[in-house]
Amino acid sequence: MTPVWRRLLVAQDNDGNGGSVVVAFFLGTIVGAAAALLWAPVPGGEARRRLSERAREGRERASEAAHKGRDFVDKQRETVTAAIERGKEAYQEARSPKEPV
8 A cells, every 4th residue: 555545544544534645646647747747847738738638527427426426415315214214113113002912
């Protein structure tokens, strides 16, 4: 495991904010890629075209990830809600007086 990944995992374990560390890591990667494109030895128009293309791809990926995240949260919410309802029903059933058979 590389030191960077080890630090990311340790940060997540220690303070519970691993998500923010990972987001910062990916934002840094994006900024670094943009800087590399700007200072690459290519004509200005080509660099701007590449940067624009990468930005568009990044927006599409971010939008897709957000959509998947919303879908995941919605599914988990439904699962948790159903489990809570089953728990309430089981609790009510356990509390209600039983009729002798």
